[in-house]
Amino acid sequence: MPTPRFFADKICPVRAKRERRKEARPGELLAAALDLFVEKGFAATRAEEVAARAGVSKGTLFLYFPSKEELFKAVVVENLGGRFAEWNDEFEAFEGTTADMLRYCMRVWWERVGMTKASGLTKLMMSEGTNFPELAEFYRKEVVRPGHTLLRRILQRGIDRGEFAPVDVDHAIYAVVAPMVFLMLWKHSAMVCVDEETSLDPEKYLATQAETVLYGLTRPQGAAA
Structure with a gap:
């Protein structure tokens, strides 16, 4: 029997896509941060650059990682x-x-x-x-x-x-x-x-x-x- 999530996805594909995108965001932010930290170094990398490369706003980045330092720590742990x-x-x-x-x-x-x-x-x-x-x-x-x-x-x-x-x-x-x-x-x-x-x-x-x-x-x- 189809799951409730299946019906939700069928009824509102835009919302379903948005939810999947939200789930993927931390990984996308970490990947963008890794790229920039390696390319430019820690001091020269700005939070807004990471957000832009990941395709989100700076405010969205800080919802997941409260500071650039915490973002860097997460990159180290992830990789x-x-x-x-x-x-x-x-x-x-x-x-x-x-x-x-x-x-x-x-x-x-x-x-x-x-x-x-x-x-x-x-x-x-x-x-x-x-x-x-x-x-x-x-x-x-x-x-x-x-x-x-x-x-x-x-x-x-x-x-x-x-x-x-x-x-x-x-x-x-x-x-x-x-x-x-x-x-x-x-x-x-x-x-x-x-x-x-x-x-x-x-x-x-x-x-x-x-x-x-x-x-x-x-x-x-x-x-x-």
């Missing part, structure tokens, strides 16, 4: 911070070696974040974080700390299983973070980090960096535990 539950579930379910897990982690990071516009949020925070300490702390809480915690779990898994040599995990995670940060700077800085005569394949670069890290972590054959 980065909110994904750690999924990534931790993948960690729990992974059945291969820890070396393969680390390779997978770096490759998937590029596919899901590094090659997308969301990677520009990291460059933005690196360049503007000192001017907006509250946002910088929010970014550390939602992105940096969960990311480092996940990397610690990966490295500690390898150590506990005897696959990796015992290392200072708190510092070893930066050996994994560094090539990711480099790629984000390369992508969002007109690629000036690389000689224009040299072609950089991000996937090959990360695969090479993963092997470099792993050869430094893997316990040599026959070495004492």
Whole structure:
């Protein structure tokens, strides 16, 4: 039997379309904000520009996000911070070696974040974080700390299983973070980090960096535990 919503849509298609549009608005605003924050930076982006790009009024934007700061926080959670539950579930379910897990982690990071516009949020925070300490702390809480915690779990898994040599995990995670940060700077800085005569394949670069890290972590054959 058709639902009441079905009859409402048939009777008043304009109202039904308006309601569906209203439901989609937060996502449209977040997408527009991500585009502008990455293109112009946080300070230079104006709320009315975000609203215009999303096709709504400035007042409508503030119905969903009371300030530009809250809008930025929502963009960070939507594109980065909110994904750690999924990534931790993948960690729990992974059945291969820890070396393969680390390779997978770096490759998937590029596919899901590094090659997308969301990677520009990291460059933005690196360049503007000192001017907006509250946002910088929010970014550390939602992105940096969960990311480092996940990397610690990966490295500690390898150590506990005897696959990796015992290392200072708190510092070893930066050996994994560094090539990711480099790629984000390369992508969002007109690629000036690389000689224009040299072609950089991000996937090959990360695969090479993963092997470099792993050869430094893997316990040599026959070495004492």
